[in-house]
Amino acid sequence: MHPILRDASLAALLSVALTAPLIGVQMIDVNGGVTFATHLDLVVYAAAAVFLGRLAFGWMRALRSDRKPPQPSKRRGPNATAVGLIGIVLAAAVPLTNSYYIDIGTTVLIYVMLGWGLNLVVGVAGLLDLGYAAFYAVGAYTVGLLSTWFGFSFWACLPLAGLFAAAFGVLLGLPILRLRGDYLAIVTLGFGEIVRIVLLNWAAVTGGPNGIGNLPRPSFFGLPFARSGPETFAGFFGIHYAPTQRVIFQYYVILLLALATNVLVCWLRRRPIGRAWEALREDEIAVRAMGINPTRVKLSAFGTGAMLAGFAGAFFAARQGFISPESFTFSESATILAIVVLGGMGSQVGIVLAALVLVVLPEIGRSFAEYRMLLFGAGMIAIMVWRPGGLVRTRSPSIQLRQMTARLGLQPAA
Amino acid sequence: MAYFIQQLINGITLGAIYGLIAIGYTMVYGVVGMINFAHGEIYMVGAFIAAIAFMVLQALGISSVILLFAIALPVTVVLTACYGWTVERIAYRPLRGASKLAPIISAIGMSIFLQNFIQITQGARVRPVNVGLQGGITLLERGGFAVQVSRMQLAIIATTIVLVAAFAFMIGRTAIGRAQRACAQDQTMVALLGINVDRVIAVTFVLGAGLAAIAGLMVSSYYGVVDFSRGFLAGMKAFTAAVLGGIGSLPGAVLGGVLIGVIEALWSAYMSIQYKDVAVFAILIAVLTLRPAGLLGRAESEKI
Numbered sequence: 211m212h213p214i215l216r217d218a219s220l221a222a223l224l225s226v227a228l229t230a231p232l233i234g235v236q237m238i239d240v241n242g243g244v245t246f247a248t249h250l251d252l253v254v255y256a257a258a259a260v261f262l263g264r265l266a267f268g269w270m271r272a273l274r275s276d277r278k279p280p281q282p283s284k285r286r287g288p289n290a291t292a293v294g295l296i297g298i299v300l301a302a303a304v305p306l307t308n309s310y311y312i313d314i315g316t317t318v319l320i321y322v323m324l325g326w327g328l329n330l331v332v333g334v335a336g337l338l339d340l341g342y343a344a345f346y347a348v349g350a351y352t353v354g355l356l357s358t359w360f361g362f363s364f365w366a367c368l369p370l371a372g373l374f375a376a377a378f379g380v381l382l383g384l385p386i387l388r389l390r391g392d393y394l395a396i397v398t399l400g401f402g403e404i405v406r407i408v409l410l411n412w413a414a415v416t417g418g419p420n421g422i423g424n425l426p427r428p429s430f431f432g433l434p435f436a437r438s439g440p441e442t443f444a445g446f447f448g449i450h451y452a453p454t455q456r457v458i459f460q461y462y463v464i465l466l467l468a469l470a471t472n473v474l475v476c477w478l479r480r481r482p483i484g485r486a487w488e489a490l491r492e493d494e495i496a497v498r499a500m501g502i503n504p505t506r507v508k509l510s511a512f513g514t515g516a517m518l519a520g521f522a523g524a525f526f527a528a529r530q531g532f533i534s535p536e537s538f539t540f541s542e543s544a545t546i547l548a549i550v551v552l553g554g555m556g557s558q559v560g561i562v563l564a565a566l567v568l569v570v571l572p573e574i575g576r577s578f579a580e581y582r583m584l585l586f587g588a589g590m591i592a593i594m595v596w597r598p599g600g601l602v603r604t605r606s607p608s609i610q611l612r613q614m615t616a617r618l619g620l621q622p623a624a
Numbered sequence: 625m626a627y628f629i630q631q632l633i634n635g636i637t638l639g640a641i642y643g644l645i646a647i648g649y650t651m652v653y654g655v656v657g658m659i660n661f662a663h664g665e666i667y668m669v670g671a672f673i674a675a676i677a678f679m680v681l682q683a684l685g686i687s688s689v690i691l692l693f694a695i696a697l698p699v700t701v702v703l704t705a706c707y708g709w710t711v712e713r714i715a716y717r718p719l720r721g722a723s724k725l726a727p728i729i730s731a732i733g734m735s736i737f738l739q740n741f742i743q744i745t746q747g748a749r750v751r752p753v754n755v756g757l758q759g760g761i762t763l764l765e766r767g768g769f770a771v772q773v774s775r776m777q778l779a780i781i782a783t784t785i786v787l788v789a790a791f792a793f794m795i796g797r798t799a800i801g802r803a804q805r806a807c808a809q810d811q812t813m814v815a816l817l818g819i820n821v822d823r824v825i826a827v828t829f830v831l832g833a834g835l836a837a838i839a840g841l842m843v844s845s846y847y848g849v850v851d852f853s854r855g856f857l858a859g860m861k862a863f864t865a866a867v868l869g870g871i872g873s874l875p876g877a878v879l880g881g882v883l884i885g886v887i888e889a890l891w892s893a894y895m896s897i898q899y900k901d902v903a904v905f906a907i908l909i910a911v912l913t914l915r916p917a918g919l920l921g922r923a924e925s926e927k928i
Contacts, residue, residue, distance in 0.1 A: 224706060224709075224710065227702075227703055227706040228703075228706055228707060228710060230703075231672075231673045231676055231677070231703050232669070232672065232673065232676070232741070232742065232745050232746065233745055235676050235679075235680060236745050236746060236747075237675075237676070237679070237746045237747055237751055238747070239747070239749065244679075244751055244752060245679075246676065246679055246680065246683070332725070338724075338725065338728075385909070385913040386909065386912070386913060388916070389912055389913075389916050393867060393871075393912055393916060395659065395728075396659075396863060396864065396867050396908070397908065397909050397912055399860065400864065400904075400905030400906075400908055400909060401905070401909070403860070403901060403902075403905055404901075404902050404905050404906065407898070407899065407901055407902050408899075408902065410898075411896075411898040411899065540856070541736070544732045547725075547728075547729065547732075548729050548732065548733075551725045551726065551728075551729045552729070555723070555725065580740075580743075580744055581740075581744065583736055583739075583740040584736075584737060584740040584741060584744060586733075586736060587733045587734065587735070587736030587737030587738075587739075587740060588733070588737050589733070590729060590730065590732065590733025590736070591714065591715050591730045591733040591734055591737065594715075594719060594726055594727075594729050594730040594733065595714075595715070595718045595719065595730065598718075598719050598722030598723065598726040599722065599723065599726075
């Protein structure tokens with residue numbers, strides 16, 4: 211048999227083995243009990259589709275292998291500053307559209323901020339954190355608890371949320387940061403679960419699975435966005451009250467928070483501490499040999515990342531007006547990590563793109579209803595296989611000795 | 625005391641299951657050096673294939689429990705192994721040589737995919753499984769409390785012991801085991817010696833999936849239910865077990881599994897059932913802080 215034909219037949223056979231038990235036989239409810247229905251036609255369709263697809267794939271690959279592989283292009287990427295400015299202008303213009311887009315835009319910006327924060331830990335410092343949602347939860351619950359128990363406003367809670375989250379990050383980081391990469395991953399994952407389970411079960415304080423509601427909304431320099439009251443935003447400026455005013459204001463708040471995060475991260479990356487983070491990612495032993503204390507450097511990255519998640523969490527709580535442990539599951543951590551990795555680990559612009567993709571993808575998928583998450587998972591695999599380095603690939607150091615590289619005739623590291 | 629022994633037995637049974645799943649994690653980690661996050665879902669898929677196999681066989685008129693197990697077990701193992709192979713082929717093999725994080729993300733994507741795939745095709749409700757060994761042995765009776773080992777528990781523990789012995793033999797004494805150990809040390813060198821590294825890795829995934837399938841089959845008939853969301857937590861605990869025992873070490877995975885199972889059972893019995901997972905993870909953090917290589921793992925010296 212021709213190798214392409216054999217390959218396609220094997221693939222079809224495999225697809226039968228995969229689909230026969232789980233698509234060919236489906237459990238259905240019948241008045242209290244369970245029975246099953248057979249859909250052997252679906253198995254046949256799947257096998258036929260796989261056979262033809264594999265055949266076409268093998269044929270195309272056979273054709274393409276005759277040609278030379280494409281040369282890697284030396285074209286430089288577009289100017290980062292220009293891309294950033296265009297992005298900011300576009301982002302600032304979002305409130306001109308309708309409230310649906312503003313809402314999605316706000317969600318995207320929360321994820322952009324979280325992505326930039328986690329990028330500091332994973333992309334820049336090279337520490338794999340699978341429990342980032344825990345710090346996000348700490349920030350959100352800081353707002354929830356301080357406002358319900360002590361009547362703090364959102365703006366009073368915001369810095370405290372960052373502070374508490376950073377404190378949690380440092381406390382967790384102290385014992386575990388000497389672990390090597392994969393162990394660090396599982397410990398942070400465990401920590402994320404611990405935080406979620408405690409929030410879920412400590413009902414006396416956190417409200418348990420019911421969460422905390424009626425959280426304070428961000429006010430405009432002390433002017434609340436309310437229909438009536440002594441001093442409201444609409445009343446002060448003499449305009450009519452509209453519910454969208456608050457939504458638009460919140461959008462700009464998260465836009466500013468995200469931009470501040472970006473400025474902070476970019477600034478830190480050029481400081482000695484940022485260079486130490488990047489050096490640590492590349493070679494821990496070399497960093498140690500240079501007389502830098504790796505634990506302290508890791509701790510600062512971990513704490514800063516946690517602080518940024520705390521800010522994002524505080525905003526999330528105020529925007530939703532309601533928080534519950536449901537919002538801080540492992541899949542939340544996984545989504546943020548996916549944004550960082552899809553974005554290219556280390557690239558600020560890439561993270562914006564990835565956040566857009568991962569938030570908008572399920573939104574578009576709404577019309578597919580129940581297939582939404584299925585397609586989301588498949589999309590994650592497909593993007594990873596298509597571009598293992600992420601959408602925007604940069605791993606160059608933030609700062610390098612240009613003169614030195616030029617004099618020695620060396621190429622800057624790709 | 626009697627209550628304690630009963631909980632211990634329950635814990636060891638649970639731990640044997642975790643151990644079987646943990647072997648899949650530890651073998652893959654040993655050979656490829658990556659965490660197969662979708663392994664918990666493979667176990668869940670195995671549990672569903674077993675439940676469906678039981679259902680279909682019963683509809684065909686087979687009622688003998690022994691016969692049901694004898695047919696369903698190989699069918700489940702083979703079909704689940706196909707899933708293991710396909711997951712590796714689709715989500716991991718194209719990413720070999722990419723950064724260490726890329727396969728983790730595609731594994732998370734795969735796990736979301738598999739969970740939703742089962743939810744769509746088999747429904748979101750908890751599904752009953754009514755095939756299991758009935759009866760048991762009363763070990764001792766004190767103060768009106770009887771310590772019992774059910775036949776299902778005995779079967780689970782015995783199966784685990786046999787499988788672990790078989791795997792230890794396979795890895796230590798056979799050609800494929802030697803190739804696996806060699807791949808764990810230096811894949812480039814192994815490839816130069818004419819061993820197909822891709823095939824060794826595929827076999828590792830298939831074997832891990834087979835073990836997860838057996839675990840899935842036994843759990844579904846032990847508890848009498850399956851549901852699509854059980855893979856994640858079981859997978860996480862099994863991974864914890866693998867790390868606790870020292871990742872890459874086969875006996876370590878089983879020891880870690882049994883420890884996790886016993887801790888979980890005792891904590892649920894004496895402390896609070898809500899915080900049993902907190903206890904598991906807290907102990908993991910403590911062990912790793914004090915003994916970063918795990919209980920049976922060897923501390924690796926860093927290469928410069």
